[in-house]
Amino acid sequence: MASPARHLLVVDDEPHIGLLLRPHLERLGYQVSLARTLAHARAALADTHAPVDGMLLDLHLPDGSGLDLLRELRAAATTERLPVIVLTAEGEERVLREAGRLGAELLTKPFSPTKLTARIAGMLGDVSPEPGETP
Numbered sequence: 001m002a003s004p005a006r007h008l009l010v011v012d013d014e015p016h017i018g019l020l021l022r023p024h025l026e027r028l029g030y031q032v033s034l035a036r037t038l039a040h041a042r043a044a045l046a047d048t049h050a051p052v053d054g055m056l057l058d059l060h061l062p063d064g065s066g067l068d069l070l071r072e073l074r075a076a077a078t079t080e081r082l083p084v085i086v087l088t089a090e091g092e093e094r095v096l097r098e099a100g101r102l103g104a105e106l107l108t109k110p111f112s113p114t115k116l117t118a119r120i121a122g123m124l125g126d127v128s129p130e131p132g133e134t135p
Contacts, residue, residue, distance in 0.1 A: 006124055007031045007050055011041040011066065012058040012087060021056070024113050025120070038064045042072075045079065054083040054124050056116075057104070059095065067095060070102050083123035087111070 008030050010021050018034040025032045033050065035041040038061050045052055055073075059066040066086065073079040084104040088096070096106055105119055120126070 006053045006126065007033065008120070009033050009035060009041065009044050009052045009055045011035045011038075011055060011061070011069070013037065013061050014058070017058070017087070021116075024117075028117065030120075037062055038066075038069050041069060045073075052082065054085070054120065056085050056087050056120075059086060059088045059099070067098060067102075070099060070104055074102050085116075085119055085123060 006029070008025060010018055010025075010032060012018060012034075013036045015036070018036075022032045022034060031050075033044050033052070035044050041055075041057075044050070057066045057070065066088075070084060070086070073082055073084065084102075086096075086099045086104045086106050087109055088099075088106070089109040100106060105123060107116060107119055
């Protein structure tokens with residue numbers, strides 16, 4: 001189970017993604033913030049009172065590309081090592097290769113909660129629930 005101190009930022013413009021992920025991740029002990037735009041994500045990342053430990057990032061957002069945000073993160077000393085999982089339905093190989101080159105893990109929508117939980121635990125070094133265990 002995750003330490004309550006772990007703070008995840010979910011950046012996705014689809015409201016149902018946040019509504020599904022937040023309670024699931026909170027049950028696992030994570031603190032979860034939601035952002036639907038790049039502007040909201042940047043504001044959340046700048047909030048020093050609630051530092052982000054990891055991010056789930058969609059590539060297609062209303063005010064730009066999640067890939068641009070990922071590039072910004074990697075260029076800044078304070079976020080260059082921030083663990084990121086890119087959540088995407090995107091099938092364009094060039095974009096996915098670029099996200100991988102920037103150190104992000106890739107998870108294609110739709111995804112199972114079990115797979116997402118394992119990926120988050122792996123990127124943060126947390127212990128994930130045992131297989132078959134309901135979070």
